Amino acid sequence: MEDWYARGEKAFLKAYGRYDVVLEKGEGVYLYDTQGRAYLDFYSGIGVNSLGYGYPDYVKALQQQVATLMHVSNYFYTPVAIEAAEAVKKATQLEGVFFCNSGTEATEGALKLARKYYYLKHGKADSEIISFRHSFHGRSTGSVKLTGNPAYQEAFGPLIEGVRYADLNDIESVKSLINERTAAIIVEPVQGEGGVYPCDKTFMKQLRALCDEHDICLILDEVQCGMGRTGTIMTYFQYDILPDIVCLAKGIGCGIPVGAFVANEKWAAAMQPGDHGSTYGGNPLACAAVKTVFDILEKDHILAHVQDVSQYLIQCLDELVDEFDNVVEHRGLGLMQGLVLKTEAKPVVKELLNEGVIVVTAGSNVVRMLPPLIIEKEHVDELMTKLRKVLKKS
Ligand SMILES: Cc1ncc(COP(=O)(O)O)c(C=O)c1O
Structure with a gap:
Protein backbone atom coordinates (compact mmCIF):
# COMPACT_ATOMS: atom_id res chain seq x y z
CA MET A 1 0.00 0.00 0.00
CA GLU A 2 1.21 3.53 -0.82
CA ASP A 3 2.69 5.35 2.21
CA TRP A 4 1.09 8.70 1.48
CA TYR A 5 1.93 10.11 4.90
CA ALA A 6 5.67 9.50 4.42
CA ARG A 7 5.51 11.08 0.97
CA GLY A 8 3.69 14.10 2.37
CA GLU A 9 6.26 14.55 5.12
CA LYS A 10 8.96 14.76 2.48
CA ALA A 11 7.08 17.06 0.10
CA PHE A 12 5.81 19.88 2.32
CA LEU A 13 7.29 22.65 4.43
CA LYS A 14 6.72 21.68 8.04
CA ALA A 15 4.24 24.47 8.74
CA TYR A 16 1.65 22.11 10.27
CA GLY A 17 1.70 19.26 12.76
CA ARG A 18 -0.41 16.91 10.68
CA TYR A 19 -2.26 13.80 11.84
CA ASP A 20 -1.15 10.45 10.52
CA VAL A 21 -4.38 10.07 8.51
CA VAL A 22 -4.55 10.74 4.78
CA LEU A 23 -8.03 11.75 3.62
CA GLU A 24 -9.16 10.87 0.15
CA LYS A 25 -12.86 11.60 -0.28
CA GLY A 26 -15.97 12.92 1.43
CA GLU A 27 -19.64 12.06 1.29
CA GLY A 28 -22.40 13.72 3.30
CA VAL A 29 -20.88 14.41 6.73
CA TYR A 30 -18.25 11.66 6.55
CA LEU A 31 -14.65 11.73 5.32
CA TYR A 32 -12.82 8.62 4.15
CA ASP A 33 -9.09 7.92 4.39
CA THR A 34 -6.94 6.12 1.84
CA GLN A 35 -7.71 2.81 3.58
CA GLY A 36 -11.47 3.42 3.19
CA ARG A 37 -12.01 4.13 6.91
CA ALA A 38 -14.89 6.54 7.67
CA TYR A 39 -14.61 9.60 9.93
CA LEU A 40 -17.60 11.55 11.20
CA ASP A 41 -16.79 15.18 10.45
CA PHE A 42 -17.31 17.54 13.37
CA TYR A 43 -14.84 20.16 12.16
CA SER A 44 -15.71 20.88 8.47
CA GLY A 45 -12.12 21.65 7.50
CA ILE A 46 -12.07 24.28 10.31
CA GLY A 47 -15.56 25.61 9.75
CA VAL A 48 -15.54 25.64 5.95
CA ASN A 49 -17.59 22.71 4.64
CA SER A 50 -20.98 23.80 5.96
CA LEU A 51 -22.78 21.74 3.31
CA GLY A 52 -20.67 18.66 3.97
CA TYR A 53 -19.34 16.78 0.95
CA GLY A 54 -21.02 16.29 -2.42
CA TYR A 55 -24.13 18.41 -1.76
CA PRO A 56 -25.85 17.83 -5.11
CA ASP A 300 -33.19 24.12 2.07
CA HIS A 301 -34.02 26.02 5.30
CA ILE A 302 -30.55 25.39 6.71
CA LEU A 303 -30.73 28.09 9.39
CA ALA A 304 -33.86 26.58 10.95
CA HIS A 305 -32.09 23.23 10.87
CA VAL A 306 -29.02 24.68 12.64
CA GLN A 307 -31.25 26.15 15.35
CA ASP A 308 -32.93 22.81 15.86
CA VAL A 309 -29.95 20.45 15.76
CA SER A 310 -27.73 22.79 17.81
CA GLN A 311 -30.31 22.76 20.61
CA TYR A 312 -29.92 19.00 20.69
CA LEU A 313 -26.11 19.21 20.63
CA ILE A 314 -26.17 21.72 23.52
CA GLN A 315 -28.48 19.45 25.53
CA CYS A 316 -26.08 16.53 25.00
CA LEU A 317 -23.06 18.66 25.97
CA ASP A 318 -24.89 19.72 29.16
CA GLU A 319 -25.15 16.04 30.06
CA LEU A 320 -21.39 15.57 29.60
CA VAL A 321 -20.70 18.49 31.96
CA ASP A 322 -22.80 16.77 34.64
CA GLU A 323 -21.32 13.36 33.95
CA PHE A 324 -17.55 13.90 33.76
CA ASP A 325 -15.27 15.51 36.34
CA ASN A 326 -12.85 16.41 33.57
CA VAL A 327 -15.47 18.51 31.73
CA VAL A 328 -15.76 22.02 33.15
CA GLU A 329 -18.37 23.59 30.86
CA HIS A 330 -19.30 24.13 27.25
CA ARG A 331 -19.34 27.47 25.48
CA GLY A 332 -20.50 28.71 22.12
CA LEU A 333 -23.44 29.54 19.90
CA GLY A 334 -25.30 27.23 17.52
CA LEU A 335 -23.01 24.76 15.78
CA MET A 336 -19.88 26.46 17.09
CA GLN A 337 -19.33 24.79 20.43
CA GLY A 338 -16.35 24.26 22.71
CA LEU A 339 -16.15 21.63 25.42
CA VAL A 340 -13.87 22.98 28.13
CA LEU A 341 -11.73 20.38 29.88
CA LYS A 342 -9.64 20.49 33.03
CA THR A 343 -6.85 18.83 31.07
CA GLU A 344 -5.23 19.40 27.66
CA ALA A 345 -7.63 18.95 24.72
CA LYS A 346 -5.11 17.52 22.24
CA PRO A 347 -5.06 13.93 23.58
CA VAL A 348 -8.88 13.85 23.54
CA VAL A 349 -8.96 15.13 19.95
CA LYS A 350 -6.40 12.49 18.96
CA GLU A 351 -8.30 9.67 20.68
CA LEU A 352 -11.52 10.78 18.98
CA LEU A 353 -9.73 10.60 15.66
CA ASN A 354 -8.76 7.01 16.48
CA GLU A 355 -12.45 6.40 17.18
CA GLY A 356 -13.38 7.84 13.77
CA VAL A 357 -14.53 11.36 14.67
CA ILE A 358 -12.79 14.58 13.64
CA VAL A 359 -12.91 17.59 15.96
CA VAL A 360 -10.36 20.34 16.54
CA THR A 361 -8.82 22.08 19.55
CA ALA A 362 -9.25 25.74 20.54
CA GLY A 363 -6.85 27.28 23.03
CA SER A 364 -5.13 24.54 25.05
CA ASN A 365 -8.03 22.88 26.85
CA VAL A 366 -11.05 23.23 24.58
CA VAL A 367 -12.42 20.59 22.21
CA ARG A 368 -13.97 22.65 19.41
CA MET A 369 -16.90 21.38 17.35
CA LEU A 370 -17.67 22.98 13.98
CA PRO A 371 -19.70 20.32 12.17
CA PRO A 372 -21.26 20.76 8.73
CA LEU A 373 -24.55 22.63 9.18
CA ILE A 374 -26.39 19.64 7.73
CA ILE A 375 -25.62 17.15 10.52
CA GLU A 376 -28.60 15.30 11.94
CA LYS A 377 -29.35 14.29 15.54
CA GLU A 378 -28.12 10.76 14.82
CA HIS A 379 -24.67 12.24 14.08
CA VAL A 380 -24.72 14.06 17.41
CA ASP A 381 -25.56 10.70 19.04
CA GLU A 382 -22.60 9.07 17.29
CA LEU A 383 -20.30 11.87 18.52
CA MET A 384 -21.61 11.49 22.09
CA THR A 385 -21.10 7.73 22.18
CA LYS A 386 -17.50 8.14 21.08
CA LEU A 387 -16.84 11.19 23.25
CA ARG A 388 -18.08 9.32 26.33
CA LYS A 389 -15.74 6.42 25.52
CA VAL A 390 -12.77 8.80 25.17
CA LEU A 391 -13.63 10.96 28.18
CA LYS A 392 -13.87 7.89 30.41
CA LYS A 393 -10.18 7.32 29.69
CA SER A 394 -9.08 10.98 29.98
C1 LIG B 1 -12.09 34.52 13.00
C2 LIG B 1 -11.07 34.23 11.94
N1 LIG B 1 -10.57 35.24 11.22
C3 LIG B 1 -9.66 35.02 10.25
C4 LIG B 1 -9.20 33.76 9.97
C5 LIG B 1 -8.20 33.53 8.90
O1 LIG B 1 -8.80 32.88 7.83
P1 LIG B 1 -7.93 32.11 6.73
O2 LIG B 1 -7.27 30.96 7.40
O3 LIG B 1 -8.94 31.74 5.69
O4 LIG B 1 -6.95 33.08 6.19
C6 LIG B 1 -9.69 32.67 10.71
C7 LIG B 1 -9.20 31.30 10.46
O5 LIG B 1 -9.37 30.39 11.21
C8 LIG B 1 -10.65 32.91 11.72
O6 LIG B 1 -11.15 31.92 12.46
Whole structure:
Protein backbone atom coordinates (compact mmCIF):
# COMPACT_ATOMS: atom_id res chain seq x y z
CA MET A 1 0.00 0.00 0.00
CA GLU A 2 1.21 3.53 -0.82
CA ASP A 3 2.69 5.35 2.21
CA TRP A 4 1.09 8.70 1.48
CA TYR A 5 1.93 10.11 4.90
CA ALA A 6 5.67 9.50 4.42
CA ARG A 7 5.51 11.08 0.97
CA GLY A 8 3.69 14.10 2.37
CA GLU A 9 6.26 14.55 5.12
CA LYS A 10 8.96 14.76 2.48
CA ALA A 11 7.08 17.06 0.10
CA PHE A 12 5.81 19.88 2.32
CA LEU A 13 7.29 22.65 4.43
CA LYS A 14 6.72 21.68 8.04
CA ALA A 15 4.24 24.47 8.74
CA TYR A 16 1.65 22.11 10.27
CA GLY A 17 1.70 19.26 12.76
CA ARG A 18 -0.41 16.91 10.68
CA TYR A 19 -2.26 13.80 11.84
CA ASP A 20 -1.15 10.45 10.52
CA VAL A 21 -4.38 10.07 8.51
CA VAL A 22 -4.55 10.74 4.78
CA LEU A 23 -8.03 11.75 3.62
CA GLU A 24 -9.16 10.87 0.15
CA LYS A 25 -12.86 11.60 -0.28
CA GLY A 26 -15.97 12.92 1.43
CA GLU A 27 -19.64 12.06 1.29
CA GLY A 28 -22.40 13.72 3.30
CA VAL A 29 -20.88 14.41 6.73
CA TYR A 30 -18.25 11.66 6.55
CA LEU A 31 -14.65 11.73 5.32
CA TYR A 32 -12.82 8.62 4.15
CA ASP A 33 -9.09 7.92 4.39
CA THR A 34 -6.94 6.12 1.84
CA GLN A 35 -7.71 2.81 3.58
CA GLY A 36 -11.47 3.42 3.19
CA ARG A 37 -12.01 4.13 6.91
CA ALA A 38 -14.89 6.54 7.67
CA TYR A 39 -14.61 9.60 9.93
CA LEU A 40 -17.60 11.55 11.20
CA ASP A 41 -16.79 15.18 10.45
CA PHE A 42 -17.31 17.54 13.37
CA TYR A 43 -14.84 20.16 12.16
CA SER A 44 -15.71 20.88 8.47
CA GLY A 45 -12.12 21.65 7.50
CA ILE A 46 -12.07 24.28 10.31
CA GLY A 47 -15.56 25.61 9.75
CA VAL A 48 -15.54 25.64 5.95
CA ASN A 49 -17.59 22.71 4.64
CA SER A 50 -20.98 23.80 5.96
CA LEU A 51 -22.78 21.74 3.31
CA GLY A 52 -20.67 18.66 3.97
CA TYR A 53 -19.34 16.78 0.95
CA GLY A 54 -21.02 16.29 -2.42
CA TYR A 55 -24.13 18.41 -1.76
CA PRO A 56 -25.85 17.83 -5.11
CA ASP A 57 -26.97 21.40 -5.99
CA TYR A 58 -23.58 22.79 -4.97
CA VAL A 59 -21.65 20.24 -7.03
CA LYS A 60 -23.88 20.83 -10.06
CA ALA A 61 -23.57 24.63 -9.92
CA LEU A 62 -19.77 24.50 -9.66
CA GLN A 63 -19.43 21.94 -12.43
CA GLN A 64 -21.49 24.20 -14.68
CA GLN A 65 -19.42 27.25 -13.78
CA VAL A 66 -16.11 25.44 -14.43
CA ALA A 67 -17.38 24.62 -17.90
CA THR A 68 -18.70 28.17 -18.51
CA LEU A 69 -16.16 30.67 -17.11
CA MET A 70 -13.67 30.41 -14.26
CA HIS A 71 -11.70 33.63 -14.28
CA VAL A 72 -11.62 37.03 -15.98
CA SER A 73 -9.93 39.44 -13.46
CA ASN A 74 -11.56 42.37 -11.74
CA TYR A 75 -11.30 44.66 -14.75
CA PHE A 76 -14.66 43.21 -15.81
CA TYR A 77 -18.00 42.50 -14.15
CA THR A 78 -19.60 39.10 -14.62
CA PRO A 79 -23.29 38.35 -13.97
CA VAL A 80 -22.45 35.63 -11.45
CA ALA A 81 -20.18 37.96 -9.42
CA ILE A 82 -22.87 40.64 -9.37
CA GLU A 83 -25.45 38.11 -8.17
CA ALA A 84 -23.04 36.89 -5.47
CA ALA A 85 -22.33 40.45 -4.27
CA GLU A 86 -26.06 41.22 -4.18
CA ALA A 87 -26.65 38.09 -2.08
CA VAL A 88 -23.88 39.17 0.35
CA LYS A 89 -25.34 42.69 0.61
CA LYS A 90 -28.81 41.31 1.35
CA ALA A 91 -27.51 38.86 3.97
CA THR A 92 -25.25 41.35 5.76
CA GLN A 93 -27.56 44.41 5.43
CA LEU A 94 -24.45 46.36 4.42
CA GLU A 95 -23.57 48.27 1.25
CA GLY A 96 -20.32 47.49 -0.56
CA VAL A 97 -18.66 44.08 -1.07
CA PHE A 98 -15.01 43.29 -1.78
CA PHE A 99 -14.32 39.64 -2.60
CA CYS A 100 -10.94 38.17 -1.69
CA ASN A 101 -9.59 34.64 -1.25
CA SER A 102 -9.37 33.93 2.48
CA GLY A 103 -10.21 35.09 5.97
CA THR A 104 -6.77 36.63 6.35
CA GLU A 105 -7.32 38.75 3.26
CA ALA A 106 -10.74 39.77 4.54
CA THR A 107 -9.38 41.11 7.84
CA GLU A 108 -6.39 42.68 6.08
CA GLY A 109 -8.73 44.46 3.64
CA ALA A 110 -11.03 45.63 6.45
CA LEU A 111 -8.01 47.02 8.27
CA LYS A 112 -6.94 48.95 5.16
CA LEU A 113 -10.43 50.38 4.63
CA ALA A 114 -10.69 51.53 8.25
CA ARG A 115 -7.26 53.16 7.94
CA LYS A 116 -8.24 54.81 4.66
CA TYR A 117 -11.36 56.37 6.24
CA TYR A 118 -9.20 57.70 9.08
CA TYR A 119 -6.66 59.04 6.59
CA LEU A 120 -9.32 60.90 4.61
CA LYS A 121 -10.74 62.37 7.82
CA HIS A 122 -7.48 63.34 9.53
CA GLY A 123 -5.09 63.77 6.60
CA LYS A 124 -2.47 61.56 8.23
CA ALA A 125 -1.70 57.85 8.40
CA ASP A 126 -1.07 57.30 12.11
CA SER A 127 -4.20 55.40 13.14
CA GLU A 128 -4.51 52.80 15.89
CA ILE A 129 -6.63 49.65 15.98
CA ILE A 130 -8.03 47.92 19.06
CA SER A 131 -8.16 44.14 19.00
CA PHE A 132 -8.63 41.54 21.74
CA ARG A 133 -6.54 39.01 23.60
CA HIS A 134 -7.23 35.41 22.49
CA SER A 135 -8.48 36.66 19.12
CA PHE A 136 -7.54 35.20 15.75
CA HIS A 137 -7.64 37.21 12.52
CA GLY A 138 -5.12 35.52 10.23
CA ARG A 139 -1.44 35.01 9.51
CA SER A 140 -0.25 37.83 7.25
CA THR A 141 1.97 40.44 8.91
CA GLY A 142 -1.06 42.75 9.27
CA SER A 143 -3.69 40.25 10.35
CA VAL A 144 -1.31 38.37 12.65
CA LYS A 145 -0.72 41.66 14.47
CA LEU A 146 -4.50 41.95 14.91
CA THR A 147 -4.40 38.43 16.36
CA GLY A 148 -4.07 38.79 20.13
CA ASN A 149 -1.71 35.88 20.62
CA PRO A 150 2.03 36.64 20.96
CA ALA A 151 2.95 33.03 20.08
CA TYR A 152 1.91 33.66 16.47
CA GLN A 153 3.82 36.96 16.25
CA GLU A 154 7.11 36.60 18.04
CA ALA A 155 9.39 35.43 15.24
CA PHE A 156 7.97 37.58 12.47
CA GLY A 157 8.55 41.19 13.46
CA PRO A 158 8.57 43.97 12.75
CA LEU A 159 4.81 43.72 12.26
CA ILE A 160 2.44 46.62 11.57
CA GLU A 161 2.30 49.36 14.19
CA GLY A 162 -0.59 50.74 16.16
CA VAL A 163 -2.48 47.65 17.36
CA ARG A 164 -3.51 47.54 21.01
CA TYR A 165 -5.24 44.69 22.84
CA ALA A 166 -8.19 44.77 25.20
CA ASP A 167 -9.99 42.00 27.11
CA LEU A 168 -13.14 40.48 25.67
CA ASN A 169 -16.33 41.35 27.54
CA ASP A 170 -14.53 44.06 29.55
CA ILE A 171 -15.69 47.40 28.20
CA GLU A 172 -13.47 49.37 30.58
CA SER A 173 -10.40 47.73 29.07
CA VAL A 174 -11.56 48.98 25.65
CA LYS A 175 -12.37 52.49 26.87
CA SER A 176 -8.91 52.81 28.40
CA LEU A 177 -7.32 52.29 24.95
CA ILE A 178 -9.45 54.73 22.97
CA ASN A 179 -7.85 58.00 21.91
CA GLU A 180 -8.08 60.44 18.99
CA ARG A 181 -6.04 58.05 16.82
CA THR A 182 -8.32 55.03 17.23
CA ALA A 183 -9.63 54.11 13.77
CA ALA A 184 -11.21 50.71 14.41
CA ILE A 185 -12.15 48.01 16.87
CA ILE A 186 -12.01 44.48 15.48
CA VAL A 187 -13.71 41.62 17.28
CA GLU A 188 -15.05 38.12 16.63
CA PRO A 189 -18.64 37.86 17.94
CA VAL A 190 -17.55 34.37 19.02
CA GLN A 191 -13.78 33.97 19.38
CA GLY A 192 -13.00 30.66 17.67
CA GLU A 193 -9.35 29.70 17.67
CA GLY A 194 -8.73 31.42 21.05
CA GLY A 195 -11.11 29.12 22.95
CA VAL A 196 -14.74 29.59 21.76
CA TYR A 197 -15.59 32.68 23.79
CA PRO A 198 -18.85 34.43 22.77
CA CYS A 199 -19.17 38.19 23.28
CA ASP A 200 -21.78 39.16 25.86
CA LYS A 201 -24.80 40.94 24.44
CA THR A 202 -24.28 44.01 26.61
CA PHE A 203 -20.60 44.18 25.69
CA MET A 204 -21.35 44.11 21.96
CA LYS A 205 -23.93 46.87 22.31
CA GLN A 206 -21.45 48.92 24.36
CA LEU A 207 -18.83 48.45 21.63
CA ARG A 208 -21.34 49.67 19.04
CA ALA A 209 -22.17 52.71 21.16
CA LEU A 210 -18.49 53.53 21.76
CA CYS A 211 -17.75 53.33 18.05
CA ASP A 212 -20.71 55.59 17.24
CA GLU A 213 -19.66 58.10 19.89
CA HIS A 214 -16.04 58.36 18.67
CA ASP A 215 -16.56 57.74 14.90
CA ILE A 216 -14.58 54.49 15.16
CA CYS A 217 -15.11 51.66 12.68
CA LEU A 218 -16.60 48.54 14.27
CA ILE A 219 -15.20 45.56 12.35
CA LEU A 220 -16.79 42.20 13.13
CA ASP A 221 -14.75 39.20 12.09
CA GLU A 222 -17.37 36.57 11.22
CA VAL A 223 -14.93 34.45 9.21
CA GLN A 224 -15.62 31.50 11.51
CA CYS A 225 -18.91 32.29 13.23
CA GLY A 226 -20.77 33.77 10.23
CA MET A 227 -22.75 32.25 7.35
CA GLY A 228 -25.35 30.48 9.47
CA ARG A 229 -23.02 28.60 11.80
CA THR A 230 -24.54 30.10 14.94
CA GLY A 231 -28.14 29.87 13.71
CA THR A 232 -28.55 33.29 12.08
CA ILE A 233 -26.99 34.21 8.76
CA MET A 234 -24.68 36.67 10.57
CA THR A 235 -24.06 36.21 14.27
CA TYR A 236 -24.45 39.97 14.82
CA PHE A 237 -28.20 39.69 14.21
CA GLN A 238 -28.35 37.93 17.58
CA TYR A 239 -26.81 41.04 19.12
CA ASP A 240 -29.25 43.46 17.44
CA ILE A 241 -26.47 45.59 15.99
CA LEU A 242 -24.89 46.14 12.60
CA PRO A 243 -21.12 46.45 12.15
CA ASP A 244 -19.44 49.06 9.96
CA ILE A 245 -17.46 46.31 8.25
CA VAL A 246 -17.90 42.54 8.43
CA CYS A 247 -15.24 39.99 7.41
CA LEU A 248 -16.35 36.67 5.91
CA ALA A 249 -14.66 33.55 4.50
CA LYS A 250 -14.84 29.80 5.28
CA GLY A 251 -18.58 28.97 5.01
CA ILE A 252 -19.21 31.62 2.35
CA GLY A 253 -17.60 29.32 -0.22
CA CYS A 254 -18.10 25.92 1.44
CA GLY A 255 -14.83 24.63 -0.01
CA ILE A 256 -13.91 27.08 -2.77
CA PRO A 257 -11.33 29.51 -1.31
CA VAL A 258 -13.18 32.82 -1.06
CA GLY A 259 -13.54 35.60 1.46
CA ALA A 260 -15.13 39.02 1.57
CA PHE A 261 -15.21 42.21 3.53
CA VAL A 262 -18.39 44.22 3.38
CA ALA A 263 -18.79 47.84 4.48
CA ASN A 264 -21.71 50.11 5.27
CA GLU A 265 -22.28 53.22 3.16
CA LYS A 266 -20.13 55.51 5.28
CA TRP A 267 -17.00 53.35 5.26
CA ALA A 268 -17.60 52.07 1.73
CA ALA A 269 -17.32 55.67 0.52
CA ALA A 270 -13.66 55.75 1.58
CA MET A 271 -12.69 53.10 -1.00
CA GLN A 272 -11.42 54.53 -4.28
CA PRO A 273 -10.14 52.81 -7.44
CA GLY A 274 -6.54 51.73 -6.89
CA ASP A 275 -6.79 51.45 -3.08
CA HIS A 276 -7.03 47.69 -2.98
CA GLY A 277 -7.12 44.72 -5.34
CA SER A 278 -6.80 41.00 -5.93
CA THR A 279 -6.22 39.07 -9.14
CA TYR A 280 -8.37 36.10 -8.15
CA GLY A 281 -10.69 37.78 -5.64
CA GLY A 282 -14.30 37.09 -6.54
CA ASN A 283 -13.66 35.30 -9.80
CA PRO A 284 -16.66 33.64 -11.47
CA LEU A 285 -15.92 30.23 -9.95
CA ALA A 286 -15.64 31.62 -6.41
CA CYS A 287 -18.75 33.71 -6.93
CA ALA A 288 -20.73 30.76 -8.26
CA ALA A 289 -19.90 29.05 -4.96
CA VAL A 290 -20.99 32.11 -2.93
CA LYS A 291 -24.24 32.56 -4.83
CA THR A 292 -25.05 28.84 -4.64
CA VAL A 293 -24.32 28.69 -0.91
CA PHE A 294 -26.77 31.53 -0.23
CA ASP A 295 -29.38 29.91 -2.51
CA ILE A 296 -29.05 26.56 -0.73
CA LEU A 297 -29.10 28.05 2.78
CA GLU A 298 -32.44 29.67 1.92
CA LYS A 299 -34.04 26.99 -0.27
CA ASP A 300 -33.19 24.12 2.07
CA HIS A 301 -34.02 26.02 5.30
CA ILE A 302 -30.55 25.39 6.71
CA LEU A 303 -30.73 28.09 9.39
CA ALA A 304 -33.86 26.58 10.95
CA HIS A 305 -32.09 23.23 10.87
CA VAL A 306 -29.02 24.68 12.64
CA GLN A 307 -31.25 26.15 15.35
CA ASP A 308 -32.93 22.81 15.86
CA VAL A 309 -29.95 20.45 15.76
CA SER A 310 -27.73 22.79 17.81
CA GLN A 311 -30.31 22.76 20.61
CA TYR A 312 -29.92 19.00 20.69
CA LEU A 313 -26.11 19.21 20.63
CA ILE A 314 -26.17 21.72 23.52
CA GLN A 315 -28.48 19.45 25.53
CA CYS A 316 -26.08 16.53 25.00
CA LEU A 317 -23.06 18.66 25.97
CA ASP A 318 -24.89 19.72 29.16
CA GLU A 319 -25.15 16.04 30.06
CA LEU A 320 -21.39 15.57 29.60
CA VAL A 321 -20.70 18.49 31.96
CA ASP A 322 -22.80 16.77 34.64
CA GLU A 323 -21.32 13.36 33.95
CA PHE A 324 -17.55 13.90 33.76
CA ASP A 325 -15.27 15.51 36.34
CA ASN A 326 -12.85 16.41 33.57
CA VAL A 327 -15.47 18.51 31.73
CA VAL A 328 -15.76 22.02 33.15
CA GLU A 329 -18.37 23.59 30.86
CA HIS A 330 -19.30 24.13 27.25
CA ARG A 331 -19.34 27.47 25.48
CA GLY A 332 -20.50 28.71 22.12
CA LEU A 333 -23.44 29.54 19.90
CA GLY A 334 -25.30 27.23 17.52
CA LEU A 335 -23.01 24.76 15.78
CA MET A 336 -19.88 26.46 17.09
CA GLN A 337 -19.33 24.79 20.43
CA GLY A 338 -16.35 24.26 22.71
CA LEU A 339 -16.15 21.63 25.42
CA VAL A 340 -13.87 22.98 28.13
CA LEU A 341 -11.73 20.38 29.88
CA LYS A 342 -9.64 20.49 33.03
CA THR A 343 -6.85 18.83 31.07
CA GLU A 344 -5.23 19.40 27.66
CA ALA A 345 -7.63 18.95 24.72
CA LYS A 346 -5.11 17.52 22.24
CA PRO A 347 -5.06 13.93 23.58
CA VAL A 348 -8.88 13.85 23.54
CA VAL A 349 -8.96 15.13 19.95
CA LYS A 350 -6.40 12.49 18.96
CA GLU A 351 -8.30 9.67 20.68
CA LEU A 352 -11.52 10.78 18.98
CA LEU A 353 -9.73 10.60 15.66
CA ASN A 354 -8.76 7.01 16.48
CA GLU A 355 -12.45 6.40 17.18
CA GLY A 356 -13.38 7.84 13.77
CA VAL A 357 -14.53 11.36 14.67
CA ILE A 358 -12.79 14.58 13.64
CA VAL A 359 -12.91 17.59 15.96
CA VAL A 360 -10.36 20.34 16.54
CA THR A 361 -8.82 22.08 19.55
CA ALA A 362 -9.25 25.74 20.54
CA GLY A 363 -6.85 27.28 23.03
CA SER A 364 -5.13 24.54 25.05
CA ASN A 365 -8.03 22.88 26.85
CA VAL A 366 -11.05 23.23 24.58
CA VAL A 367 -12.42 20.59 22.21
CA ARG A 368 -13.97 22.65 19.41
CA MET A 369 -16.90 21.38 17.35
CA LEU A 370 -17.67 22.98 13.98
CA PRO A 371 -19.70 20.32 12.17
CA PRO A 372 -21.26 20.76 8.73
CA LEU A 373 -24.55 22.63 9.18
CA ILE A 374 -26.39 19.64 7.73
CA ILE A 375 -25.62 17.15 10.52
CA GLU A 376 -28.60 15.30 11.94
CA LYS A 377 -29.35 14.29 15.54
CA GLU A 378 -28.12 10.76 14.82
CA HIS A 379 -24.67 12.24 14.08
CA VAL A 380 -24.72 14.06 17.41
CA ASP A 381 -25.56 10.70 19.04
CA GLU A 382 -22.60 9.07 17.29
CA LEU A 383 -20.30 11.87 18.52
CA MET A 384 -21.61 11.49 22.09
CA THR A 385 -21.10 7.73 22.18
CA LYS A 386 -17.50 8.14 21.08
CA LEU A 387 -16.84 11.19 23.25
CA ARG A 388 -18.08 9.32 26.33
CA LYS A 389 -15.74 6.42 25.52
CA VAL A 390 -12.77 8.80 25.17
CA LEU A 391 -13.63 10.96 28.18
CA LYS A 392 -13.87 7.89 30.41
CA LYS A 393 -10.18 7.32 29.69
CA SER A 394 -9.08 10.98 29.98
C1 LIG B 1 -12.09 34.52 13.00
C2 LIG B 1 -11.07 34.23 11.94
N1 LIG B 1 -10.57 35.24 11.22
C3 LIG B 1 -9.66 35.02 10.25
C4 LIG B 1 -9.20 33.76 9.97
C5 LIG B 1 -8.20 33.53 8.90
O1 LIG B 1 -8.80 32.88 7.83
P1 LIG B 1 -7.93 32.11 6.73
O2 LIG B 1 -7.27 30.96 7.40
O3 LIG B 1 -8.94 31.74 5.69
O4 LIG B 1 -6.95 33.08 6.19
C6 LIG B 1 -9.69 32.67 10.71
C7 LIG B 1 -9.20 31.30 10.46
O5 LIG B 1 -9.37 30.39 11.21
C8 LIG B 1 -10.65 32.91 11.72
O6 LIG B 1 -11.15 31.92 12.46
